[in-house]
Amino acid sequence: MTEPQDKSPLVVVDGATKTFVTGRLEVQALRGLSLEIHEGDFLALVGPSGSGKTTLLNLIGALDRPTSGVVEVLGHDLSKLNKGQRAKLRLDELGFVFQAYNLVPVLTAAENVEFVLELQGVDAKARRKRALEVLAELGLAELADRRPNELSGGQQQRVAVARAIAARPKLVLADEPTANLDSENAEQLMALMRRLHEEHEVTFVFSTHDPRVVAHATRVVTLVDGQVDSDVQKEREAA
Amino acid sequence: MPSTLRIAVRNLGRNRRRTALALAAIALAQIAVLAMDGLMNGWVEASLEGMTGPMMGHAQIHAPGWREEQAPDLVIEDVDALLARVRAVPTVRDAYARIYSPALAARDVEGHAVVVAGVEMTAERADGGLLEGLDASAIPDAHGALIGATLAREAGIEVGDEIALLGQGADGSLANDLVTVTGILRTPLDLLNRRGVILHLETAQEIFAMEGRAHEINVRGTGGVDGADALVAALRRVDGADGLEILTWRELAPELSTMLEFSGVYGLVVLLIVFIAAAAGVANTMLMATFERRRELGMLLALGTTPGRLVRVVLSEAVVLGILGVAVGTICGVALVLYQGHAGIDPTTWGSHDESIDVAVNGLNWGGTIYPYLRAVDVLPGFLGVTLVSVVAALWPAVVTARLEPVEAMRS
Numbered sequence A: 001m002t003e004p005q006d007k008s009p010l011v012v013v014d015g016a017t018k019t020f021v022t023g024r025l026e027v028q029a030l031r032g033l034s035l036e037i038h039e040g041d042f043l044a045l046v047g048p049s050g051s052g053k054t055t056l057l058n059l060i061g062a063l064d065r066p067t068s069g070v071v072e073v074l075g076h077d078l079s080k081l082n083k084g085q086r087a088k089l090r091l092d093e094l095g096f097v098f099q100a101y102n103l104v105p106v107l108t109a110a111e112n113v114e115f116v117l118e119l120q121g122v123d124a125k126a127r128r129k130r131a132l133e134v135l136a137e138l139g140l141a142e143l144a145d146r147r148p149n150e151l152s153g154g155q156q157q158r159v160a161v162a163r164a165i166a167a168r169p170k171l172v173l174a175d176e177p178t179a180n181l182d183s184e185n186a187e188q189l190m191a192l193m194r195r196l197h198e199e200h201e202v203t204f205v206f207s208t209h210d211p212r213v214v215a216h217a218t219r220v221v222t223l224v225d226g227q228v229d230s231d232v233q234k235e236r237e238a239a
Numbered sequence B: 001m002p003s004t005l006r007i008a009v010r011n012l013g014r015n016r017r018r019t020a021l022a023l024a025a026i027a028l029a030q031i032a033v034l035a036m037d038g039l040m041n042g043w044v045e046a047s048l049e050g051m052t053g054p055m056m057g058h059a060q061i062h063a064p065g066w067r068e069e070q071a072p073d074l075v076i077e078d079v080d081a082l083l084a085r086v087r088a089v090p091t092v093r094d095a096y097a098r099i100y101s102p103a104l105a106a107r108d109v110e111g112h113a114v115v116v117a118g119v120e121m122t123a124e125r126a127d128g129g130l131l132e133g134l135d136a137s138a139i140p141d142a143h144g145a146l147i148g149a150t151l152a153r154e155a156g157i158e159v160g161d162e163i164a165l166l167g168q169g170a171d172g173s174l175a176n177d178l179v180t181v182t183g184i185l186r187t188p189l190d191l192l193n194r195r196g197v198i199l200h201l202e203t204a205q206e207i208f209a210m211e212g213r214a215h216e217i218n219v220r221g222t223g224g225v226d227g228a229d230a231l232v233a234a235l236r237r238v239d240g241a242d243g244l245e246i247l248t249w250r251e252l253a254p255e256l257s258t259m260l261e262f263s264g265v266y267g268l269v270v271l272l273i274v275f276i277a278a279a280a281g282v283a284n285t286m287l288m289a290t291f292e293r294r295r296e297l298g299m300l301l302a303l304g305t306t307p308g309r310l311v312r313v314v315l316s317e318a319v320v321l322g323i324l325g326v327a328v329g330t331i332c333g334v335a336l337v338l339y340q341g342h343a344g345i346d347p348t349t350w351g352s353h354d355e356s357i358d359v360a361v362n363g364l365n366w367g368g369t370i371y372p373y374l375r376a377v378d379v380l381p382g383f384l385g386v387t388l389v390s391v392v393a394a395l396w397p398a399v400v401t402a403r404l405e406p407v408e409a410m411r412s
Helices: A053-060 A083-093 A109-119 A124-137 A153-166 A183-200 B003-011 B016-051 B079-087 B149-155 B190-195 B201-207 B225-236 B254-292 B294-303 B307-343 B376-402 B406-411
Strands: A009-022 A025-038 A042-046 A068-073 A094-097 A171-175 A203-207 A219-224 A227-233 B059-062 B092-106 B111-119 B144-148 B162-168 B174-185 B196-200 B216-221 B245-248
Touching (some): A009 A053, A025 A053, A025 A068, A025 A203, A042 A053, A083 A094, A083 B294, A083 B307, A109 A124, A109 A153, A109 B003, A124 A153, B003 B307, B016 B376, B092 B201, B111 B149, B144 B149, B174 B201, B190 B196, B254 B294, B254 B307, B254 B376, B294 B307, B294 B406
Parallel strands (some): A042 A203, A094 A171, B111 B196
Antiparallel strands (some): A009 A025, A009 A068, A219 A227, B092 B162, B162 B174
């Protein structure tokens, strides 16, 4: 069901396997999975629990290494990068939104957004300005000085999105970003990500179980037993 | 403030009870170090004061061999002239000629072993003299004597009694005379309390056939205990000192000098134990704090924080914790030592003794009040040491976390 793509791939996964060993037990999370992700994709990874969605996102995000096979992200073969180089790749080129434990609890919303910019070496004044701009764009200006425990789950995830895009990454990876949100907040978050995709041409890859979230995607990749079962380009449903 | 430091400082407020316990452990360690330092300083000072007090002085001049043999004929000749030249040395504060002769003293038929000390009574009433603080009216006449309080009690001697002294003269003759007890002496000098019979120098010279001679010139210098070496060097250049034995207090009591030096080693051992206790407290806190936040630290790694920076975040927390704890400990420790220094610590009040538990070593009593004090430099070892220990204790959990793959840390 894969349709031809004419855009250059940001990510190439070729025959990737990932095996986890726990004691004597070996679990094959990915079994020779191949996939290309292109600039401008708004891609939903779907599939049952244990199908390998999170494992694949971790490999693409340079958070882990494949047991075998090739994972190239933005032209970098991850197997050839050391820990520091992978950290730099994540910092400079990728944005992350996790399901939980997303924000540094002792930093305010603005400081959380600034954190990545500080890691990049942006000076204090410029990063503060950028953080407030992004928070304002996402409708969070009035929450800039609040700490995560003073924000709702939905607000925390929106701050996480703000942090993910603040450094203008080429690719944002989100692992079940709506899993801990109610329907209304999940819908708001997806609408936000969709707007950023459309207005700023940010490429998003997110895993989800939620059909309402899938409805926002322009490409849906279904994983089953660590392999791509289907890869469908589709028309986005109206927001 | 960089976020590394900001995160470190704010993390300390996340579990306030645990942070307070760690701070208390570190502060207590520093308090213990400072209290120990203060006590050692006070004890060493009191010890030096006692050692180099009236009996020993900062330096002594003798005829060669007198110290080993205590033979009556090993004397300093023409002592008055030599004493005058010694007193003229600029670095000499006080100098006293003395005679020490073993003798038998008897009020009736029973004899008691005593040490007859012939001293310049008027001069020795000054600070640092053997009769320091003695009232002028208590000075006996030419054939009067002062005797130690313990000796008087044990021998049943009272003021007004006449006692017979029997010893050996410097010329080998039998030395004997009758003296009248005019006063009972209570001094910090155990030797004098237990066995001392104090006579005028001239009287002792006459009894022991030592006219113009003495066994010892006891010298106190202007440079205190630390100036003893320079003092002795100056004394050796005095005319007439050739051939005499001139020694510093360290040479006169090497075992006590060593004991004082050893006290420094003892202090270091205590310091080490205290550091280990502090390290255990901080290590426990940092281990719990780090492992508890493993997912969060994994998230920081995932965002692109380098392992080195992550180690800095954890270490910064330990440094802030260490410095805060040591600062609190320093304030409390200094206050405690200041109070102790003001009030004094009297070891004789320890335990349930009704009587003094003074210890006598080399004829000196060691039972006086100790006044602990601190020098500015005493604060540093604890400050640097405890802070360093805090950092080292935090290093392991920091490195363990930084070595994890982000996904491993986040999954834990």
